Amino acid sequence: MASMLPFGRASRTTAERPVTGLPADVTGLPADDDVLLDAPDDRLGPALVAAGQGAYEPAAELLAATRRHAQWEHRDTYTLHLAAFARSRPEWLQSWYATAPQDPDALLIRAQLAVDHAWRSPARAETLRGVSPMITAAARADDRDPVPWRIALDHARGSRAGHTYFGELWEAALRRAPRHYGCHVAALHYLASSWHGSHRECLDFADRAAQDTPADSLVQALPTRAVLAYLNDGCGPGVPRERLDAAADRAIALSARFPATDVWPAAVRNKLTYVLVRLGRWEDALEQLRLIGPYATSFPWSRLSDDPLGRFLEMRDEVRVRAAQGAGRGHPPGGRARRVHCDDH
Template identity: 80%
Template sequence: MVDTMALLPPFGRASRTTRTVEHRAVGLPTDDEVLLDAPDDLLGPALVAAGRGAYEAAAELLATTRHRALWESRDGYALRLAAFARSRPEWLEAWHAADPQDPDVLLVRAQLAVDHAWGSPARAELLRGVSPLITAAARADDRDPVPWRIALDHARGARAGHTYFGELWEAALRRAPLHYGCHVAALRYLASSWHGSHRECLDFADRAAQDAPADSLVQALPARAVLAYLNDGCGPGVPPERLAAAADRAIALSARFPAADLWPAAIRNKLTYVLVRLGRWEDALEQLRLIGPYATSYPWSRFSEDPLGRFLEVRDEVRLRTAGVHAPSGRTGHPQGGHAGRVHSGDH
């Protein structure tokens, strides 16, 4: 059963000093210790250098991921660097001017172009002009699956047909059969093209997870499909036991990573949201312990202008629920907190 009780309102929460003690008591960091979208030890210096207009650190970082075939890291770094370039493009422009054929600068430029088009009312028209950038990034290194993930996102935004999507999907799988980013992009395309037929989306996610090793990020794909289902009004056709099984699969994956590890933080944040919506408070508390200080904008940014604040409110709610304290009756809601439907620009 999906929980629909409200988050505790601000006036109903304990004082900051009291919360600090209570958080410590259940193994959670204090509010002040929680970071939003913290970069890792490799990305951080690259962003600092880019802030000064220097691109060399970013170029070295992405080149390393390409040479070592670290595709998941490469995908995440490309997304973060492109997001940074939206407001500070000088370093990216200098990089492209210095080496216009560099596969890594081509990748970031393709991602940036898709991000820019996505937020525009003229999305479809703008995306048509982005295709050459994605093609250039894909041709620059034929092994790299990340341009194909960008192409799958592009296909969804451009409302491409299933035949074309299928060709892109097969090309992505040939390069990296277990690349999580491509699987998420495919899931989003299917959810969009099937107009909310969440049973079919969950079927796709379950098949992919069943074919993947137990330690693959693809094991989190069914929970990602459940998140989409829960945020789409919980339409008909998905039995509760399937929702629970998807969450259980993601819990098992989360348990394979160390606690307070930055790498699985994004998956754990999404899983926590799903568990809260399913009313699985003890399981949600355990994921919050594993998250430690690493909050991520998504999924909280979909429903609030203050994703960190929303994350902290959800933590309070989970802690109080597991202690037997309930929100005041007569209020409706869930982690959306009254901002349902808001889409963060980086979460397309």
Template identity: 60%
Template sequence: MLRAFLRTTAARARSRTPRSVPDDDVLLDAPDDRLAPALVAAARGDYAPAAGLLSTTRERAEWEHRDRYATRLAAFARSRAEWLDTWRATVPDDPDALLIAARLAVHRRWDSPARAELLRQLVPAVVGAAETSGPDPVPWRTALDAARGARAGHAEFERLWAQAVRRSAHHYGCHVAALQYLAASSPGAHGECLDFAETAAQDAPEDALVRALPLRAAFTCLTSTAAVRTHRRRLDAAADRAIALSAAHPAADPWTAELRNLLAYVLLRLGRRQEAAEQLRLTGPYVTSFPWERDTDDPLGHFLQARADVRAEARARAPGHPPRGRAERSAPGDH
């Protein structure tokens, strides 16, 4: 963990203005400067930095950061939980420890063949913890995920959703959970998913992460050639909105890494390869498992191959090579 942290720092220093990050410098799911020390300490059994980090996000109402850090810390605790066990034993009622524990409990049940039944048993405890969390929407995101996995009915999910948006009307994580529920409960309802995402984005502040929700909805459409054809204009509009959001952030920014990875993936699937190449450049050394893991067990390898392909095409378009049309489109599943 410490070696990974040091490598992350070195790669970040070499890529402030990335042009061509070597493959060996590309990092999968690298933590940012705030999360990395907490993970290093947790690997040594010390929960204090993680507690301090989450306490700060709660006190400052940094809900998007809090959600992301809670997810990463819970994922780490899946294989190394000693630090979390010590934290909960030392401060049993700590809201930040309870948040990590609830998310870890959902994660551990998610891959089970009996997921729905196991999560039905867990939902009351997760919701009960969320009800004690005051203005924090992040525990409600965990409750929404648990309800989705438990195949909760619409009325129950809408009740939890109302509690989440009452605390934060534009929280990205809660909106993603609702979008995933809609997609899972109504297969083929691509138009409804786009409607929900576009409405959320239109109502959000200019710099809000939820403005990228239509891109996430576009991603759900890519499994269906018919959906891409039917909603092509809306998918392009979702990508355009995300391009504008990406442009508002510096290059090689770990915070926007997932947005840019998802945007590059969607652009590639839509055949907008030159624009995808620019997003692949802007990611710098930061690769996220999502969305590349959809098609393979090797998300890093998938990213590197996609990047190599668009670089080769860029070289082929250079002077002395036959030009390729900018408007060239490729069918979903080609990449």
């Protein structure tokens, strides 16, 4: 059933990429063949395997556990992965909903799946408006759950909702989970799309949010998300280098709180590594690669290539060489890549 899972191993050989002369054991990095893309954790993996076989019960048990224990960050991540899986293999979700149409977890995945589908429609704003009842049903199914409100925030951005309505949704989300990372990312994306080019304002929002949360909160990584958008945008006034470095340093401190080669913080570490590479902080980037271990994520590397895993491995080679050469801190490259799309999460 491995082919059904939404992650894979590296398939490139060293002959297809530049030879660095630095074997993996010198830099503490796993071999290319051991690197996985978008690997699930030990809780999500079995649910995906079962879904691939048409069984929804493990996914239902997993999401029910996140509700019981108020594990909202895990719930959000699992919802995104399960909805992504259901885009190509919907049978298990259809069976689940047919069996338990009022189940808060089934309603949640259906709402996420509907938003994902509408987001890819050429008539995005119009299509998204028809999804609202699904999001409302998911929100009413468990009033404690902030994840439907994160979906609602994404929905509002895609349907070009006004600031007043978005603000009401934001306040409702904060009442349920004031430190929920997914809701903060959704708000940051809304501000970025509304204030196109005003990266300082977006970074101000991210900095304030990080300052108001504990040192181990994922919101500590929010300023790095704002920096990533800035580095990939070709508009707006410049942001002082010290602010970019401060955001990266905050995320480095957060990364250090998680175990090395742990799949859970891999998404944060991959985005941080991208920012460090763009800032020319090669030794810091190498350290994050050691912490990432075998867990590459599609975003942000999919923004640079249709082969995100191959791009990740190429970037590792470059970081190895630059760090071995003792390259110091550089400057953000002048030619910025294309703008980061607002549906990244």
